[in-house]
Amino acid sequence: MKLPRCIATNALLLLALLFTGALAHAAQVAGTITHLSGPLLAKKADGSVKILSQQSTVEQGDVLFTEKDTYARIKFADNSEITLKPNSQLKIDSFVFEEGAPDKDSATFSLVKGGLRAITGLLGKRNKERVGVNTPAATIGIRGTTFLVEYVPPSQSAVAAYGFASVAAAGASSWTSDRARLTDMPFSEAPLAILPRREETPVVLAQLMPSAPPVRAPGLYVQVVDGMINLSNKGGTQSFSAGQFGFVPSFQQPPILLPVNPGIQFTPPPAFSASVGAQGRQDAGAASSAVDCEVR
Template sequence: MRLQKNFTATKAAVFLGALGATALAFAAQVAGTVTHLSGPLIAKKPDGTVKVLSTKSKVEEGDTLITEKDTYARIKFTDDSEMTLRPGTQMKIDSFSFDEDKPENDSATFNLVKGGLRAITGTLGKRNKERFGMNTPTATIGIRGTTFIAEYIPGGQADVASYAAASVAAIDRSYANNLPVSDMPTSGAPLTVLPARGTGSILVAQAPPGGRPPGLYVQVLDGMINLTNRGGAMNFSSGQFGFSGSHTLPPIIVPSNPGIQFSPPPVFSLSTGPQPGRGNTPLGSNDVDCEVR
């Protein structure tokens, strides 16, 4: 009887040990660290739990990051890439895998549900460009080694479709492809004008009341990005602006800033991008002492 009890206890210990190892195996991959924060930042976990983050908090694969209306938040990922979220943003880290010695395992996919961000390419995006993707409701953003700003404005499907149709009807793609590179600052009038087909004249496309038309807006600050959807694909190089109003119509180049505004606090600008060896120590003194788990 004693032998049977010992055997049962041993089996139970082995089972619990295996269970613990399995739990560790399925633990979420740490993707990066919050280095700068100007207000509340929330991480919604895949199981539905919510965590309030502070500077030095870790973000993980599967997290949906949510910034409040006055919050800018910068994340430094383990490959030295950076992403700064603007207020009112919801962005999910669908997958993130990086190992300096195993480039074949690279993976970085994100989902911008709404709001905006500035992204700076790190090691992963430089050595495996095809392994990076940012999905939005109207197009997927691919990179070619770059710094870019993306902003998605949600709206009713009717608004998106009607404006996108008007945009594609108005744009002359050959004209757009030959637009000069612009260094226009990241502020400007709402998108209400597009070049008319076959001419240098301008066609007015009215935005919905209360702001810009819904859709994805992009600005390339350095390098190149690619927007792809079911309607087609378009490359955007440094200084260019783009718009994708529907997942069924091709993205287009727009000739001037469509109203993208990105103004994080000055302390955020002290880092100019990935700098190997700097570590994740944030600049400034905006740390928050408590973290809700």
């Protein structure tokens, strides 16, 4: 009779441990949505999709999607913040933070498209090498900072605009070269096709070129507000400090320093600039009414 009792006791202990472990895992929250200006979706690790609201929580493995007018700020457990821009997609690859266990620290994200602003928290200050943002063009290493990122994916419109700029530049260069070559050429030897006719009005080259679409070249754009970041890929590594802008065309090409802002914009609603204390009180009042909707 003793053997069955031992087996039953061990089985109960095992079930209790499994149940406790499941509860502990379920309780691990990476961050909370503190500000939201439009629809925000989260694809969970199990494949389900949820519509998030203010005070919703996010977990490791979640993929977040913002709509065309949506800004969303997530505050993580280590007090770091990420604010997603409209039309963005971000995956929380890993997020592990225990205040008393720095050896377990880990925070990695993948920006698939769109843009974000990131502010480093405690994890990024005590274990900088364990924090990073992956993008299709480069990996961003954090060095205790505030920075903005925008990734423009390759598309027909973007490639066409970029190609147009190259062709236009090449055409202008060729035309200028021909004019310079003809400067010292006797009038009688100049090709008839190039010589202007008296009845024709001179035409400026720019008038012959159609306007290029207002589209930036595909690639990764960064702006460092304070601190420092490091961009690395197969093409090389480059550090950027406060006040600098950078661009990476692809994962095979090295990061480059830009002299001016390439067009990075970050204009969240005014409510996103509210003080933490005031917003915290608002969030606390709204917490009870926050409901996540699961899309099946």
